[in-house]
Amino acid sequence: MVSSTAKIKVDPRDAKLSMAHFYVAFTALALGGLMGLLQTLVRSGKFELPLGIGYYEILTVHGVMMGLVLTTFFIMGFQYAAVSRTAGPHSPAARRTGWIGFWVMLLGTAMAATMVLLNKASVLYTFYAPLQAHWIFYLGLTFVVVGSWIDGAAQIMTYAKWRKNNPGMLSPLLSFMAVINTVMWIVATLGVAATVLFQLLPWSLGIVPTVDVLVSRTLFWYFGHPLVYFWLLPAYMCWYAVIPKVIGGKIFSDPLARLSFLLFLLFSIPVGFHHQLTEPGIDPAWKFIQVVLTFMVVIPSLMTAFSLFATFERNGRAKGATGLFGWFKVLPWNDARFTVPFIGMASFIPAGAGGIVNASNQMDEVVHNTIWVTGHFHLTAATSVVLTFFGISYWLIPHLTGRKLTKAMNKLGIIQAWVWFIGMVFMSGAMHAEGLLGAPRRSAFSTYGGAKQAAEWIPYQIAQAVGGSILFIGIILVIIIFVNLAFFAPKGEEEFPVGEAENAEEKAPMVFENWKLWLGITAVLILFAYTIPFIDIIQNAPPGVKGYKTW
Numbered sequence: 001m002v003s004s005t006a007k008i009k010v011d012p013r014d015a016k017l018s019m020a021h022f023y024v025a026f027t028a029l030a031l032g033g034l035m036g037l038l039q040t041l042v043r044s045g046k047f048e049l050p051l052g053i054g055y056y057e058i059l060t061v062h063g064v065m066m067g068l069v070l071t072t073f074f075i076m077g078f079q080y081a082a083v084s085r086t087a088g089p090h091s092p093a094a095r096r097t098g099w100i101g102f103w104v105m106l107l108g109t110a111m112a113a114t115m116v117l118l119n120k121a122s123v124l125y126t127f128y129a130p131l132q133a134h135w136i137f138y139l140g141l142t143f144v145v146v147g148s149w150i151d152g153a154a155q156i157m158t159y160a161k162w163r164k165n166n167p168g169m170l171s172p173l174l175s176f177m178a179v180i181n182t183v184m185w186i187v188a189t190l191g192v193a194a195t196v197l198f199q200l201l202p203w204s205l206g207i208v209p210t211v212d213v214l215v216s217r218t219l220f221w222y223f224g225h226p227l228v229y230f231w232l233l234p235a236y237m238c239w240y241a242v243i244p245k246v247i248g249g250k251i252f253s254d255p256l257a258r259l260s261f262l263l264f265l266l267f268s269i270p271v272g273f274h275h276q277l278t279e280p281g282i283d284p285a286w287k288f289i290q291v292v293l294t295f296m297v298v299i300p301s302l303m304t305a306f307s308l309f310a311t312f313e314r315n316g317r318a319k320g321a322t323g324l325f326g327w328f329k330v331l332p333w334n335d336a337r338f339t340v341p342f343i344g345m346a347s348f349i350p351a352g353a354g355g356i357v358n359a360s361n362q363m364d365e366v367v368h369n370t371i372w373v374t375g376h377f378h379l380t381a382a383t384s385v386v387l388t389f390f391g392i393s394y395w396l397i398p399h400l401t402g403r404k405l406t407k408a409m410n411k412l413g414i415i416q417a418w419v420w421f422i423g424m425v426f427m428s429g430a431m432h433a434e435g436l437l438g439a440p441r442r443s444a445f446s447t448y449g450g451a452k453q454a455a456e457w458i459p460y461q462i463a464q465a466v467g468g469s470i471l472f473i474g475i476i477l478v479i480i481i482f483v484n485l486a487f488f489a490p491k492g493e494e495e496f497p498v499g500e501a502e503n504a505e506e507k508a509p510m511v512f513e514n515w516k517l518w519l520g521i522t523a524v525l526i527l528f529a530y531t532i533p534f535i536d537i538i539q540n541a542p543p544g545v546k547g548y549k550t551w
Ligand code: HAS
Pocket: 126, 228, 229, 231, 232, 274, 275, 294, 297, 298, 301, 302, 304, 305, 308, 309, 345, 346, 348, 349, 351, 352, 353, 354, 355, 356, 357, 358, 359, 360, 364, 367, 368, 369, 373, 376, 377, 380, 381, 385
């Protein structure tokens, strides 16, 4: 029985640690959101930052807060709760491990954030060399990564304990998924840890004079692509395992869900070159191979889309819906726990299509380094993923704090999601269109000396500022809901919904939990995709580069 040991409530001691994560995550959201608003205003050309604050400084705050702090803290808090809910409460040792991880991450975040706010690290969230930040920024990032390993270890410990107590049984679906994501994260962060520890830290401390830019970017993207799936998989956990329960249906297929997560473990990592397609110094044959692997990692997303449609349709049929789209009408549109993530899901169709454009070498030549890419990740990460995180919060936070999502807050949640969606249609839509006209990303407002082409971009930048302002209203609304659910909502019980599979007797094979096998294949794929090009990059390295502070 997959769900026989499923616990109905998250243990209150575990709830405390999850909530600690969420306080940090939503603080990052508020701060990052304000910076986002300011950026779109600056880029509209109608607004200048006061007090000599630099555009690249706020851009770095925005990217680091949203892309690194909000995501990592939210995900670790959610997964920690999901494991507690489905594999049983964490042991005192696991809980202690989780707290240590949390504090180490928070310390690192404070170090990095301080340096960014002091304008000593305006290097954007990708911290590309040869832009050189203060060494405390890099050390802070190291703590965040190491802290996340410790934090993730808590989930793995509880999962391992469950397996030991239930020999020969498949682990609960949500715990399995959480552990896949954590394991993928640990393998992926080895790359960023390597560049930070062996290249960027010694270089920023002045121990070595120069840095090998291509090596550091390659190690970054070895991490950077799985990073985006680290954000996506918790959303998929909600779509696969939570949404079916919320709509009163069943999970279409438990083995399919597990298989798609395993495919993400295998194919998320050996694909970093699709961020480096225009980078000289990498053999095109290896870029081609990694693009092929990128198309492999699209498959589990297509499986997910198939499985979601199947869940919706079979749920509709069971409720008497007829016709091709009858299922659509019987969905619980008045329930924020469904509607908010659903808007995220629907957005993922164009968002994913844009990703496939990016991954196609010839088309990437058109969009690379343009603001199209910024539009792409505001649709994937900042719409599909983040709306799903909001949707999760609307039941998880009251579940953890022993409160209720009131009718009013439920309604506000749905309004919030529509506000967000409309803001994003303006902002991300305008970014996609402007990118096709060649407008660069990562750049402040400029008329480029009155160039005709740059004049074409300005209307789109105004549309982005309109979208950014609407999104900022969305940020205010979600913070209101968060504060309400954490501190003020009436006491009560909110369910942590976990779906059951339609054919519960149809079990995934036990080989799905053979970690030696899956980690082995993951390692082989990584070694295949990276060994030869990496040796080539090192052997034929151009001279190292000194550090630049361009801000
Ligand atoms: Fe991406 C750049 C390729 C997905 C995030 N991406 C980025 C960057 C970020 C990012 C942050 O190949 C910029 C990094 C930087 O700063 O430079 N991306 C892809 C591909 C996918 C993809 C092939 N990206 C994501 C996700 C992200 C994310 C997910 C965050 C969460 N991306 C790229 C490439 C670049 C890139 C290149 C580099 C570009 C450059 O030139 O620099 C795929 O994984 C997408 C697959 C998705 C699908 C969609 C499946 C749909 C589903 C929804 C079903 C809906 C239902 C609802 C059932 C195939 C599952 C029904 C609703 C109704 C209304 C009917």
